[in-house]
Amino acid sequence: MKSHSRTTNSLLNFCSSIGAQLIVMIMNFVVRTVFISTLGKEYLGINGLFSNILSLLSLAELGVGSAILFKLYEPISKNDQERIISLMHFYKTIYRYIGIAVAILGVCMIPFLPYLIKNYQRLATLGINTAFVFVLYLVNTVSSYLFLAYKSAIIKANQKEYIINIISYLVTVIRSLVQIVALILIPVFEIYVLISILFVIVQNIIFAIVANRMYPFINRKPVRRIGKEERRAVANDCRALFLYKLNTVVLKSTDNIVLSMFLGLDKVALYSNYYIFYTTIQTLFAKIYNSISHSLGNLHTTNHKEREYLIFKATDLITVIIGGTAFIGLFVVGDEFIRVWLGETWVISQPFSFLLGLEVYTLAIRTALGKYRATMGLFQQAKYRPLVGMIINLVFSILLVRVWGIGGVIFATIIADWSTFMWFDPIILYKYGFKDRYSVREYFVNNIRYFLIILVTGVIDYFLCMKIGLNLGWISIFIHAGICGITVPCALLVFEHKKEECKYIIGILGRYKGYFLKKK
Template sequence: MNGRTENSIRNIFWGAVNRIVSILFPFVVRTIFVWKLGEEYLGLNTLFSSVLQVLNLADLGFSSAIVAGMYKPIAENDTEKISALMNLYRRIYRKIGLIIGGVGLVLTPFIEHFIEGDPPARINIYFLWLLYLINSVVGYLMFAYRISVLNAHQRSDITEKVGALCRIVISIFQIYVVVCWKSFYLYAVGDIICAVIYNLWNAMECKRYYPEYSCSGEIDKESRHIINKNISALALQKFGNTISISLDSIVISAFLGLATVGIYGNYYYIISAISIFITMIYRVVTAGIGNSLVTETVEKNYKDFSIFFFLNTWLIGWCCICFMCIFPDFMTVWMGKNRLFSDVIVLTLALRFFFEQLRKVVLTYKDAAGMWWIDRWRPVAGCSVNLLLNIILVRYIGVAGVALSTVISYLVIEIPWETRVFFRCFFKRSEARYYCEMVKSIFTLVISGGLTYFFCRMLPFKEIGGVIVKLITCIFVPNIIFVLLNFKDANFRNSIHFIKKIFAIIKVKKLNLK
């Protein structure tokens, strides 16, 4: 148990460092980008990135399935099977890279149809699209498959260190070319260079730490059958999740134009930066949870699950309160008053963030347990509802309709379906208690958020002063209210005990984070 916790703490530490670098440096680059080149250029960046996320569906969840398949042979020190899995992963990823490249080339003549109005006059959108396509393909054709070995060994801290250093260097390069050359093309080339260095460096680190593994051999028929089955289910899951998230920018571009995509991208950048931190935490603890699921009792796992859910709702609820209270002043300082969304749109974006992150605990446990097949059609149903509502609501209420479409699909399809499957198939119990805890958390959020928002609106400070004062207010007011409303709750006490234990491990073990 302590070993899993220590690995998770180390991974979270370096994951946090990488996320801070990945947020702050691109934040500076994005700010300079807007002021030097304009929001239409930023809209192109957001649009092309979203289209490529859809093309990356070709991955179909191979990496998750193969990493999950490595847990047992790693525990059994089965070097031969791990090498065979790496060999399979390498072949598959190279095929994926070629498929993405081929489909991207076919799409090239039609890329202008994703844009409402005229693109920036000085940009050849076809050449720029090819640069973005190369950046997307390069990882698949190089050594991305070796990262699976590091992740399966709970050594994602290595990839996080490499990612942070690469991002710092490339961000400095991109700032230089935007300021001195005002070149969108060189900006895109910077991302390609970053991808090449990142994959080469990780490959060398994997070889240094695990020289016993090589891409050789073939896996047995039973293991191949399990992996193929998991891949089929993950393909549908990834399809649904990608469509639900990536098509938002495409729909906004097609119906509302590149300028609106640029403004939406500013808000989504901040929200997704916070989402990345939360996702990082769950990604690095997935292997530990997977180990716990096969070594601990169902009751012990349910208790841990309840603690994670309680802490998760506390964290994401607090984030939503910060979005509502701080965004107006923050966006005014960052991008100017002419690039602001209304409070209604911000509310829908915050709701989308909340329900997207609310699902993370169940999804993480399902991934750790390899439970992808049993609800394989859920993501397809969810994204179908989301896409249909996107096209309808964007015509009537604009950007708010796009965010609201995702919220509705989560509440009506995704959350009920995935929760029922997981509770009935793993915990062997009703999910009623889980929903009661969810309603209680939402009720707490509404009370603490409403009072904090009202208090912030009464403050006389604006812009930079408003950001600082309201941030301090959001740190104290909602958390004090949350504690007052929950201090008698068993999950609250268990969560505090869990946090104390983590700090005790760090203190006693003097955890090595190098």
């Protein structure tokens, strides 16, 4: 079932994630530009709010996907087809129940919409049927659980994430083009959402066709169903994963809800233009770490702890490089990008861009730690810790939004992350994943040093870009983004070049560079 090495699969997955995500990012900005010019600020605020509400409803998934993927690693490594079939059939059944649960929860949310939107009655005077629009968003979310969505799991678990990436990016680009044409010719919000629903269904069907062709045996009926003990084990993992997912969703999906309740949809619209940076980078991180997590899970089953630890450190350094570059890029270029793209009235003054960049950096570290924890099957350890983060985030969001506005909501999320995930997850990994073979102190010392290097480089970049290439529109943005994109990775590699993990990364890049040159 595997035709490439773990490293090759990871590299293919990684490259497909980076390259295609850049194209999708450009398409998203084009769609957003046309959306704002044709539909306006109110619909933009509704789009952000409803997306966040339905992210909360997606908690019904309970982490089933991650739990099932972890269970698939071992039978795939042993080519145990009967067990794979049993797990896939179980996954299919659970996803159907999830789709129904999300639909029911969504319908129950409709009566509460007036309490979640400040000046709710104003939307009716603008001709916006808020309940109907919410139902369309609900159908879009439910569609992501139905229509054969579960079949992509076998491709992911088999370390072929790049196939999923290519398909999803092609569908996204075509969907974006169709939405742009529709917004220009027929600027009706409901049609815009209906197009999204259609393409969610199309994408799931394509995933199913590809999975059926690659692994035709998955369509056989299971000889034996998963036993009660295993179902109970999956349920226990799902309960623990639910708490992690609950924290992750609350950290971001409540932001627009809090802003809508206290400040109104206009502020949600302003925030959502910056938030597109966050979601784009979040998707990129998710694709990157999904692309390597299946290889990491496969490696974990081999019990080669020294190699696993080396790759963990290398992954941490790569995470810091990508996350640090995104951090400084948003800090330096974020406001300038919004100003050139939409105009001065859409800009949120500093330190908002700095805080958003810091949140993106935190997201990168949290995503990497979470993926490692999942591939090691560490679902039960510290499962109540996410509840602490959720409570901290909600309390500080409500307190700080009153005195600091949008910046207070972002800062509350950072406080919640840094007081829970950022220090506790590494302890869990070292204690239970690496069995205390290595000192977690090394991890904290390294990451404090990484952060200081990034911070100093960012401050230098900020003042440097205030002197170079000003008032040139998009040219200035490319110049300043290029400065950040070069200086941050170079600074980290220069200061860390003697480390084993840095040499490992450079060695892999050199090896595959030589391979591709030879092929050429």
